[in-house]
Amino acid sequence: MADQGEVKLLKTWSSLFGLRVVWALKLKGIPYESVDEDLTNKSDLLLQYNPVHTKVPVLIHNGKPICESLVILEYIDETWSQNPPSLLPQDPIQRASARFWAKFMDEKALPSMWQAFTKKGREQEEGLASIAEKLKLLEAELEGKKFFGGEEIGIPDFALGWLVNLVPVFEEILGLKIVDEERHPSLSEWSRRISDIRVIEESWPPRDKLVTKWAAIRDHFLATARASSG
Amino acid sequence: MADQGEVKLLKTWSSLFGLRVVWALKLKGIPYESVDEDLTNKSDLLLQYNPVHTKVPVLIHNGKPICESLVILEYIDETWSQNPPSLLPQDPIQRASARFWAKFMDEKALPSMWQAFTKKGREQEEGLASIAEKLKLLEAELEGKKFFGGEEIGIPDFALGWLVNLVPVFEEILGLKIVDEERHPSLSEWSRRISDIRVIEESWPPRDKLVTKWAAIRDHFLATARASSG
Numbered sequence: 001m002a003d004q005g006e007v008k009l010l011k012t013w014s015s016l017f018g019l020r021v022v023w024a025l026k027l028k029g030i031p032y033e034s035v036d037e038d039l040t041n042k043s044d045l046l047l048q049y050n051p052v053h054t055k056v057p058v059l060i061h062n063g064k065p066i067c068e069s070l071v072i073l074e075y076i077d078e079t080w081s082q083n084p085p086s087l088l089p090q091d092p093i094q095r096a097s098a099r100f101w102a103k104f105m106d107e108k109a110l111p112s113m114w115q116a117f118t119k120k121g122r123e124q125e126e127g128l129a130s131i132a133e134k135l136k137l138l139e140a141e142l143e144g145k146k147f148f149g150g151e152e153i154g155i156p157d158f159a160l161g162w163l164v165n166l167v168p169v170f171e172e173i174l175g176l177k178i179v180d181e182e183r184h185p186s187l188s189e190w191s192r193r194i195s196d197i198r199v200i201e202e203s204w205p206p207r208d209k210l211v212t213k214w215a216a217i218r219d220h221f222l223a224t225a226r227a228s229s230g
Numbered sequence: 231m232a233d234q235g236e237v238k239l240l241k242t243w244s245s246l247f248g249l250r251v252v253w254a255l256k257l258k259g260i261p262y263e264s265v266d267e268d269l270t271n272k273s274d275l276l277l278q279y280n281p282v283h284t285k286v287p288v289l290i291h292n293g294k295p296i297c298e299s300l301v302i303l304e305y306i307d308e309t310w311s312q313n314p315p316s317l318l319p320q321d322p323i324q325r326a327s328a329r330f331w332a333k334f335m336d337e338k339a340l341p342s343m344w345q346a347f348t349k350k351g352r353e354q355e356e357g358l359a360s361i362a363e364k365l366k367l368l369e370a371e372l373e374g375k376k377f378f379g380g381e382e383i384g385i386p387d388f389a390l391g392w393l394v395n396l397v398p399v400f401e402e403i404l405g406l407k408i409v410d411e412e413r414h415p416s417l418s419e420w421s422r423r424i425s426d427i428r429v430i431e432e433s434w435p436p437r438d439k440l441v442t443k444w445a446a447i448r449d450h451f452l453a454t455a456r457a458s459s460g
């Protein structure tokens with residue numbers, strides 16, 4: 001295998017966007033140094049390498065930064081194209097479909113999930129209805145396939161990774177089911193398929209720490225909403 | 231030149247997202263059939279080919295649809311890689327940078343511009359402050375370069391196309407300047423460079439029709455806001 005150069009990843013212990021990059025690097029067998037950021041006290045490295053958003057993840061390859069998780073995934077796939085698996089299908093129409101769904105997960109599904117999780121009352125109901133509608137589309141898209149791109153795991157699967165490890169946490173905190181076997185057989189099977197991949201399983205943040213963290217985030221959002229309407 | 235296959239583009243006469251695709255096809259010299267949609271009465275073709283968003287643009291290549299303008303641009307670049315110009319730089323780091331800025335223009339700059347245009351009072355002030363901040367970053371990024379990707383026009387330039395043809399329309403309607411020579415010398419020069427490209431200049435929708443359309447859209451948003459707060 002060719003020299004990979006120096007690869008460093010700025011992330012946090014719980015960032016769902018950071019995990020996408022961890023999975024890609026690990027699946028492709030690319031050695032890297034992981035640097036955990038504290039977003040309440042951002043490092044000079046983060047401010048220097050992602051001055052526009054000052055957010056994680058940032059991949060630093062031979063001293064050059066790449067920001068935005070979906071952009072990083074494309075970079076990894078192009079730079080280490082010799083390392084399987086390919087993160088995008090080879091066929092241009094299928095590549096376009098994979099990119100379409102990755103965008104959909106970030107721009108449509110995730111905001112709906114976020115609304116369902118951080119709001120209450122009517123706004124939460126709307127968020128739940130909205131995520132249900134998005135899941136219906138994802139379920140239909142996935143039917144009969146192993147992964148969103150076909151036979152191989154790839155960028156859209158990473159983009160929906162939060163469904164596998166974060167939605168169960170949200171369900172526990174909210175005390176309701178969002179994804180279930182009956183309405184979402186393909187998504188449920190896909191979730192198990194993702195969870196069974198060793199390098200992904202090994203990288204899950206501890207469940208109890210996630211529950212504590214996200215319960216506090218929800219409380220914070222509800223308190224802020226009360227304060228601004230009170 | 232190889233057979234291009236059958237290329238059809240669903241768009242509207244004024245869609246800024248549709249124009250991105252028009253420019254890419256024309257610059258690469260790809261013959262296509264243009265189908266203008268009426269979004270108040272969507273065609274069966276649009277509902278069939280973009281069932282998820284039912285939005286333009288949709289590129290249909292040999293009967294297969296590709297949706298989302300940035301995804302379409304990547305598809306065009308991959309499928310007709312032999313036709314210059316390349317819409318992304320060859321170097322992986324520069325490709326990542328081009329994708330980063332295209333995302334920034336869609337996800338950060340355009341929503342700020344939208345807020346500045348469709349709101350009034352304090353909300354509009356916030357929108358204007360926000361777009362000013364985004365333009366400062368874009369100005370710094372562009373300094374010393376012909377286009378966002380370097381020497382060649384490409385995806386991030388198309389993604390910011392609305393700055394060239396739509397912002398002057400917004401400025402006229404609002405009666406204020408958003409982009410100016412003094413604060414934005416590089417963006418101003420870039421705008422002229424884009425406007426001077428013949429296939430882009432030819433594709434501008436008529437200025438007076440744009441002013442009428444967007445003034446009506448702004449009135450609609452302000453009336454809706456009054457109705458919901460009144």
